[in-house]
Amino acid sequence: MGNNYAMKWSKWVPAKCNIHAWRAEIGRLPSKGVLERRNVRVSDNICVLCEVEGKSVDHITTGCGVAAVVWEHVSRWCKVPPIYAFSVRDPLELHKSIKLGDVEKDAFHGIIVIACWSIWKARNNKVSKGIRCPKELRLKWKTLLET
Incomplete structure (x- = not known):
């Protein structure tokens, strides 16, 4: 991640969501990959949400397939083109290039920040409490895999 990058914080969302997005962007969230680099033993490389190999914040x-479904729902709900992202910075920067008014761009950016936080929270709920992500997301992801 570049040192010259300054993430825009959204005034529309709680501080914890902005802090999460900032920590995700600078690689400071405790994903399995980060924990391994810090010599913390992790059980496997399987993503707890989509159950496919993947241990990074990206x-x-x-x-993650579950994240892809979330981005599909966000793009449909916000009436913007489909969201294709390859790194955590991609959705966080999307508001800059989307064709919306200034206020709508700010609101859209807030929605993206909250979506990132919600995906991470779903992951943490699965890891720490055994709570699965919503059935709708799991079913949609499994349907996409079968096609």
Whole structure:
């Protein structure tokens, strides 16, 4: 991640969501990959949300099938083109290039920040409490895999 990058904080969302997005962007969230680099033993390389190999914050936020369904729902709800992201920075920067008015761009950016936080929270709920992500997301992801 570049040192000259300054993430725009959204005034529309709670501080904890902005802090999460900032920490995700600078690689300071405790994903399995980060924990391994810090010599913390992790059980496997399987993403707890999509059950496919993936241990990075980028995977959890953008590469995970469950995250892909979230981005599909966000784009449909906000009436913007489909969201394709390859790193956590991609959705966080999307508001700059989307064709919306200034206020709508700010609101859209807030929605993206909250979506990133919600995906991470779903991952944490699965890891720490055994709570699965909503059935709708799991079913949609499984349907996409079968086609």
